Amino acid sequence: MTTATRTARPPSTLLTLWRSTVGKKAVMAVSGLVMLLYLVAHMLGNLKVFFGPDEINGYAHWLRTLGEPFLRYEWFLWIARAGLLAAVAAHGVSAYQLSRRDLAARPSKYVHQRRRASYATRTMRWGGVILALFIVWHILDLTTLTVNPAAEHGHPYQNIVASFGRWYSCVIYIVAMLALGLHIRHGFWSAAQTLGANNARRDRALKLIANGLALMLTVGFLSVPVAVMTGVVK
Amino acid sequence: MNLTLRIWRQAGPDAPGSMTTYQVSGISPDMSFLEMLDTLNEELITRGDQPVAFDHDCREGICGACGMVINGRAHGPERTTTCQLHMRHFKDGDTIDVEPWRAAAFPVVKDLVVDRSAFDRIIGSGGYITAPTGSAPDAHATPVPKDTADTAFEHAECIGCGACVAACPNGSAMLFTSAKVVHLNVLPQGAPERSSRVRNMVAAMDAEGFGGCTNTGECATACPKGIPLPSIAAMNREYLRASLG
Ligand code: HEM
Ligand code: SF4
Ligand code: FES
Numbered sequence: 001m002t003t004a005t006r007t008a009r010p011p012s013t014l015l016t017l018w019r020s021t022v023g024k025k026a027v028m029a030v031s032g033l034v035m036l037l038y039l040v041a042h043m044l045g046n047l048k049v050f051f052g053p054d055e056i057n058g059y060a061h062w063l064r065t066l067g068e069p070f071l072r073y074e075w076f077l078w079i080a081r082a083g084l085l086a087a088v089a090a091h092g093v094s095a096y097q098l099s100r101r102d103l104a105a106r107p108s109k110y111v112h113q114r115r116r117a118s119y120a121t122r123t124m125r126w127g128g129v130i131l132a133l134f135i136v137w138h139i140l141d142l143t144t145l146t147v148n149p150a151a152e153h154g155h156p157y158q159n160i161v162a163s164f165g166r167w168y169s170c171v172i173y174i175v176a177m178l179a180l181g182l183h184i185r186h187g188f189w190s191a192a193q194t195l196g197a198n199n200a201r202r203d204r205a206l207k208l209i210a211n212g213l214a215l216m217l218t219v220g221f222l223s224v225p226v227a228v229m230t231g232v233v234k
Numbered sequence: 235m236n237l238t239l240r241i242w243r244q245a246g247p248d249a250p251g252s253m254t255t256y257q258v259s260g261i262s263p264d265m266s267f268l269e270m271l272d273t274l275n276e277e278l279i280t281r282g283d284q285p286v287a288f289d290h291d292c293r294e295g296i297c298g299a300c301g302m303v304i305n306g307r308a309h310g311p312e313r314t315t316t317c318q319l320h321m322r323h324f325k326d327g328d329t330i331d332v333e334p335w336r337a338a339a340f341p342v343v344k345d346l347v348v349d350r351s352a353f354d355r356i357i358g359s360g361g362y363i364t365a366p367t368g369s370a371p372d373a374h375a376t377p378v379p380k381d382t383a384d385t386a387f388e389h390a391e392c393i394g395c396g397a398c399v400a401a402c403p404n405g406s407a408m409l410f411t412s413a414k415v416v417h418l419n420v421l422p423q424g425a426p427e428r429s430s431r432v433r434n435m436v437a438a439m440d441a442e443g444f445g446g447c448t449n450t451g452e453c454a455t456a457c458p459k460g461i462p463l464p465s466i467a468a469m470n471r472e473y474l475r476a477s478l479g
Contacts, residue, residue: 013477021406021446022436022473098446102404105338105445111242111253112306112331116403117450124448190449196471199464 021101022194024094029191031091036184036213038084043220049233050223053157060156088135095128120186127179134176141169164228173225181218185210235261235321238329239274241286244342251342253331263322267310268293268300270321271332287345293317295458298393301400302346303333308397308456315395315458335396337405339442352442353394353410359438360431361414363423376422389417391459398453398461404445409453411439412469413461419472429476436473 017023045063048056066076116122137147141163145151150162163169188210192198198206227233236259244251258274265273268290275285291297295318304310310319324330332346340348378386392413399407415432418424424431447466454463 016433017477019440020436020473021440022470023477025446026470026474098448102406102445102448105405105443106336106403107338108336110303110306110333110336111240112303112333114306116452121448121450186449193449193464193467194447194470196467196469196474198467200462203464 021098024098025194027090028094028098029194031087031094032187032191034087035084035091036188038080038087039180039217040213043217046224047220049157049160050227053155056157056160057155060154088132092128092132095125099125118186120182123179123182124186127183130176130179131183134172134179137172138176160224161228161234164225170225170229174222177218177221180221181214184217185214188213235259235263235324235326237261237270237324237327239332240329241332241345242334243286243345244334245284245344247341247343251345253333261321263320265321266293267304267316267319267321287343287347289347290317296393298395301335301348301350301396303331303335303400305331308335308400309395309458313456313458313460315393318458335400337396337399337402337444339405339407339444340396340399348396350394350396352444353396353407355442356407356411356435356438357394357414360427360434361418363418364427365423378421382420386417386421389413389420389461389465392417392457392461393459395458397456397458399444401452401456402445403450403452404448406447406453407439407442407444408447408466408469409457409461409463411435412465415469415472416465428472429479432469432472432476436469 011019018027045056045059048059064074064077071079140146141148142151142156142159145153145159148159148163150165151159164173189198189206192202192206224233236257239256239258240253241256242251243254256274256278258270258277261270261273268288271286271288278285288302289299291299293300295315298315300316301308302316304316304319309316311323312319334340334342334346335348335350337348339352340350343349389412392410394410396410398409399405402409415435418431419428449463449466451463454461
């Protein structure tokens, strides 16, 4: 009797979540926060460039030996890369699918247009595309060294100096880091809203933290090309 | 006051529409925006033209019927409904653009009238409590703490006008849906169906073709009843709790 009244098996919770706008947005928020966490660590690591070649080159070597002897050489690095790739993919796919849906939900524009929302909010989509392109450039430039002919594996300090010796590399980097600051300024608070962590009392504090994080990351990342351009790091 | 109006005219759901210009004169600053449109319509009828179709009912800011976008803002320059918007907020000689709500889920029926029945279907999917009805229970039968009652009341104020959807660049109904979810989910009477309510209402909202939330906040700025933006966070919390918890 129970089986007779039971309807077809509902789709799994995770599938329902992924298919809903609220759930897909949660995937975007969690993957964004994973990348944000990584970026804070990455930025702090970059600052070692100010303490000389041995410091940052040694740090880069340590990253490869991390977890030994439990992990083998470079395993930690590859695990982190796999995690980041998953985050970028999840973030990009959910951003693309939700954007498509959002544009379809408002097919006709108003004749009377006016400026809407803040700059950071309005530039999330284009800013995201800039960041995606930057990630590709950045890997070719300082990981695989494909577009950085003067570079050598295992010598990040020298590679950084070589990369920012070219004006266009600095321009790409600066534009991308400004885009990153804007993306995080809206993104961090937005993620708190998406994951249900925001409420009337926390709203202001979360916006302040978002601005603080955005400023800290942008300034921290930009200090490196600026230091090479001004000759502080050479 | 003399005014130039540019109003969206569209004969039917599938007919093409366009902005048409009209002049109105002798408008008193004490008139409401709807009374100003009434004046225009009387003139149009006298001339033998089709009057401008617009929705209205209570004309006292509580039914939510009178939605239209005035100069690019849902319900115009003041944070109120169109029926409660007075002409003193405009200047003699102004040109005013009047358009219908724009959203895929709110198709235009005629001129400024849109079909908002998608909202009714969202409410029908869980915006109520399943309780035996009968005579009204004693007010103190189920105690509700004051701040809970205040939260519920703040959200019960939503009149389903659709300004949030009209203002949202994604045509999203998150603010509307969150108002009802929060209203009922915080109350002891709504608690037993807390999880199924939020899951069903979000599913209904998605099925109607409303967009997702990008947290731009245009909805809360436009809402004539002041439903706050963090209510959307509260609904997200309820949804994730119901789906994962
Ligand atoms: C692969 C390149 C990227 C693309 C295409 C992209 C795109 C987007 C888009 C379209 C949104 C939604 C914007 C909105 O709701 O208005 C978003 C949100 C967000 N992004 Fe990105 N983004 C990228 C990279 C990043 C990076 C590197 C971070 C790391 C900090 C990040 C963190 C966030 C966060 C935290 C959110 C907020 C999620 C939410 O609203 O709940 N994104 N991204
Ligand atoms: S949330 Fe506000 S704007 Fe949206 S339908 Fe309710 S009263 Fe109208
Ligand atoms: S006519 Fe009822 S709210 Fe305006």
